[in-house]
Amino acid sequence: MKRRNFVRGLLATPVAPAVVLGGQTAPPPTAPQQQPPPQPNTPARQVPRQPQNVPHLEVTGVDLVGEPAPKFFTALQFSTLRKLGGILVPPLKNNPGAIEAGAPEFLDFLISASPADRQLLYLSGLDQLQERSKDKFQKSFCDLDSQQADAILRPLLVARPWPQDLPSDPVQSFMAQVHEDLRTATMNSREWTLASEKSGHHFSRGFRTTGYYWAPIDPISEG
Amino acid sequence: MPIKKYDVLIVGSGHSGGMAANILTQKGISCLMLNAGPEADYEKDRTIKHAYELPYRGFNKPGRLPHVFQANEFNANQWVDEKEVPYTAPPDAPYNWVRVRLLGGRSLFWARQSFRLSDYEFKAAEIDGTGDSWPISLEDLAPFYSRVEKIFRVSGRKEGWPQFPDGDFVETTYPPDTETIKRVTEIANKRGVGVSKWRAALGKDGLASSINLLLPDALSTGKLDIVQNAIVREISVDKNTGLANGAHFVDRHSGREMHVKARAVVLAAGCLESTRLLLNSKIANSSGVMGHYLVDQMYGVSVVASVPEARDGKAAPGLMGGNAFIPRFRNLKKTEKRNFIKGYCVSINSGGSASPNFFPLYGAELQAKLDSYANSCVSGGIFGERVARYENHVRINDKVTDRWGIPVLHIEARDSENERNLTKDAADTLEEWFHEAGWEIICKTDRVNPPGYSIHEVGTCRMGNDPKKSVLNKWSQSHDVKNLFVVDGASFVTAGWQNPTMTILALSMRASEYLAEQMRTNSI
Numbered sequence: 001m002k003r004r005n006f007v008r009g010l011l012a013t014p015v016a017p018a019v020v021l022g023g024q025t026a027p028p029p030t031a032p033q034q035q036p037p038p039q040p041n042t043p044a045r046q047v048p049r050q051p052q053n054v055p056h057l058e059v060t061g062v063d064l065v066g067e068p069a070p071k072f073f074t075a076l077q078f079s080t081l082r083k084l085g086g087i088l089v090p091p092l093k094n095n096p097g098a099i100e101a102g103a104p105e106f107l108d109f110l111i112s113a114s115p116a117d118r119q120l121l122y123l124s125g126l127d128q129l130q131e132r133s134k135d136k137f138q139k140s141f142c143d144l145d146s147q148q149a150d151a152i153l154r155p156l157l158v159a160r161p162w163p164q165d166l167p168s169d170p171v172q173s174f175m176a177q178v179h180e181d182l183r184t185a186t187m188n189s190r191e192w193t194l195a196s197e198k199s200g201h202h203f204s205r206g207f208r209t210t211g212y213y214w215a216p217i218d219p220i221s222e223g
Numbered sequence: 224m225p226i227k228k229y230d231v232l233i234v235g236s237g238h239s240g241g242m243a244a245n246i247l248t249q250k251g252i253s254c255l256m257l258n259a260g261p262e263a264d265y266e267k268d269r270t271i272k273h274a275y276e277l278p279y280r281g282f283n284k285p286g287r288l289p290h291v292f293q294a295n296e297f298n299a300n301q302w303v304d305e306k307e308v309p310y311t312a313p314p315d316a317p318y319n320w321v322r323v324r325l326l327g328g329r330s331l332f333w334a335r336q337s338f339r340l341s342d343y344e345f346k347a348a349e350i351d352g353t354g355d356s357w358p359i360s361l362e363d364l365a366p367f368y369s370r371v372e373k374i375f376r377v378s379g380r381k382e383g384w385p386q387f388p389d390g391d392f393v394e395t396t397y398p399p400d401t402e403t404i405k406r407v408t409e410i411a412n413k414r415g416v417g418v419s420k421w422r423a424a425l426g427k428d429g430l431a432s433s434i435n436l437l438l439p440d441a442l443s444t445g446k447l448d449i450v451q452n453a454i455v456r457e458i459s460v461d462k463n464t465g466l467a468n469g470a471h472f473v474d475r476h477s478g479r480e481m482h483v484k485a486r487a488v489v490l491a492a493g494c495l496e497s498t499r500l501l502l503n504s505k506i507a508n509s510s511g512v513m514g515h516y517l518v519d520q521m522y523g524v525s526v527v528a529s530v531p532e533a534r535d536g537k538a539a540p541g542l543m544g545g546n547a548f549i550p551r552f553r554n555l556k557k558t559e560k561r562n563f564i565k566g567y568c569v570s571i572n573s574g575g576s577a578s579p580n581f582f583p584l585y586g587a588e589l590q591a592k593l594d595s596y597a598n599s600c601v602s603g604g605i606f607g608e609r610v611a612r613y614e615n616h617v618r619i620n621d622k623v624t625d626r627w628g629i630p631v632l633h634i635e636a637r638d639s640e641n642e643r644n645l646t647k648d649a650a651d652t653l654e655e656w657f658h659e660a661g662w663e664i665i666c667k668t669d670r671v672n673p674p675g676y677s678i679h680e681v682g683t684c685r686m687g688n689d690p691k692k693s694v695l696n697k698w699s700q701s702h703d704v705k706n707l708f709v710v711d712g713a714s715f716v717t718a719g720w721q722n723p724t725m726t727i728l729a730l731s732m733r734a735s736e737y738l739a740e741q742m743r744t745n746s747i
Contacts (some may be wrong), residue, residue, distance in 0.1 A: 089585075106280055158583055161667070165580075180579075214269055214299070214301050
């Protein structure tokens with residue numbers, strides 16, 4: 001019903017003021033009218049029953065009951081990503097680091113669902129780190145000590161005015177992107193939010209961890 | 224069932240459509256408003272959530288909305304889905320077309336910056352020595368600006384500067400400037416640059432939208448019907464008179480094709496959607512200008528400095544915080560000789576923190592830097608004016624259609640040397656000011672986001688006195704089809720550096736009153 005027709009309808013309908021009703025003696029309750037029990041397959045049985053007082057059940061978040069199963073990166077690539085997470089975003093103060101926040105596992109899922117150019121950036125970037133590690137130290141990136149890892153990573157870091165400004169060099173570009181993604185995945189994690197709440201900081205600086213979420217609005221049914 | 228007949232069909236429900244409905248219905252004119260999307264329910268559709276509760280942990284679904292830099296996983300559902308309503312652009316000239324089809328359109332989410340254009344924009348050809356001027360001046364639009372400012376409750380500080388026309392502002396009290404804002408003001412003033420405050424629409428109950436400030440009054444007249452999920456495919460024309468007589472539209476959910484009749488048509492679907500609709504309808508373009516002169520503003524230039532005495536949490540009370548707004552100060556005098564025409568405004572904010580991407584560091588070292596620089600920063604950003612140029616245009620790409628089979632837009636917009644010189648001047652100027660203040664520059668860029676990013680696209684049905692060089696006359700009325708009006712940003716001749724909303728509202732109010740008078744006298 002259109003809004004103004006609805007309003008007109010309200011105005012046109014005689015309404016007994018509550019105060020008048022309140023002054024009246026309540027009429028005796030009438031006995032409920034007896035209805036014959038519905039017969040099978042009669043129209044009465046086809047009238048749907050309207051549910052009332054439907055309980056709202058508490059449900060559990062999927063991250064609390066299951067562990068992600070990395071599947072996009074190879075085992076070697078994933079070990080490089082985990083190593084990167086531990087180096088770039090370690091646990092500091094009372095906050096979890098990338099490993100504690102499950103950021104590498106989340107990025108395995110995120111990149112698996114990403115467009116091909118983002119996948120390629122990650123795949124070749126992780127392979128490049130491994131290759132440089134082998135060339136320079138003759139061991140896997142995940143086996144490097146902190147000084148050795150620094151010797152490889154520091155030359156790849158570039159100051160940028162905006163997060164979306166990626167360097168033209170593909171490995172530097174990967175480093176900028178993975179650093180940004182690991183930080184976001186960590187600071188948007190449940191573990192980070194709980195740690196922030198515990199320390200009295202409900203909002204993490206620079207990251208949108210809590211806010212108004214718009215659900216799909218009148219979505220088109222594909223059925 | 225008899226089909227209801229309307230005086231005016233309004234396509235779109237944002238600020239411009241809302242204003243048209245507000246004015247026309249209060250003059251007793253019956254209106255039908257078709258809106259391409261649904262009505263958002265702020266209670267039902269919006270809930271507070273943590274990022275970790277969302278499927279992609281706040282990252283947004285990869286590949287979704289690649290051209291809406293403003294999108295994140297929290298707000299993704301408010302924007303038009305680029306796969307559902309695509310558009311094309313050359314690979315070397317990306318364009319960010321940022322759209323909302325909800326009832327109320329982009330008026331639901333705008334930043335509320337509320338400025339008048341000045342005669343530096345209306346009479347641009349005289350100032351710049353090139354390009355075109357509007358067929359109207361500030362004097363023509365000033366009374367309408369005043370009425371719009373009262374409806375939207377615009378706050379601001381009066382300055383009396385010609386490039387920054389004052390308005391009818393609600394009384395506003397500003398806290399005293401902090402020492403950093405005073406320092407920027409002193410440095411700018413020394414160069415003859417005026418420093419003011421933001422001007423913003425306060426609206427009502429935290430919203431300054433057509434859905435709460437314009438459409439309720441229109442509905443209360445009983446003269447407005449609003450239909451949601453009605454996607455207009457084509458304006459229909461009477462073959463005998465050449466006048467618009469309604470529109471063909473398609474129901475968003477069912478795909479059912481419908482037609483509605485009206486005595487006049489007002490397009491308010493947003494600059495590019497209105498233009499797309501007209502181009503698909505193949506009307507009102509005897510000038511050949513339709514779709515050309517697409518222009519918006521440049522965002523992205525940024526200079527950030529850290530104030531040494533504010534680092535490590537040691538800022539004295541009153542040093543940091545607050546903001547300033549510097550309206551256009553370049554090329555105000557004809558004697559000023561620069562390697563660009565037009566200008567830019569500057570927004571100054573004090574008390575912010577450094578972004579991690581400013582530093583080539585990681586881990587504990589990065590965190591220590593961020594902690595040290597927290598709340599010690601002063602940033603400057605600009606809104607720069609682009610030049611309206613014929614070659615920046617949209618046309619129909621009939622090889623690609625949207626979900627409802629409607630041909631999409633192909634958009635081509637590139638920046639010129641003028642834009643590059645202007646943004647370089649802006650970044651160099653801010654760096655010079657902050658350096659003189661004794662602050663450490665930690666970020667400087669003159670790179671801008673792709674055209675369209677500002678969400679201030681205007682100009683593709685420009686107004687003018689010459690029907691051979693413009694699509695609309697000075698009343699936002701089609702030169703070719705007299706009962707057709709375009710009341711959104713498509714009518715602009717120059718973009719200015721200002722947020723266009725107040726001008727769109729004032730133009731829509733002015734055009735609607737003109738249309739009402741034409742209908743009263745049976746001229747339409």
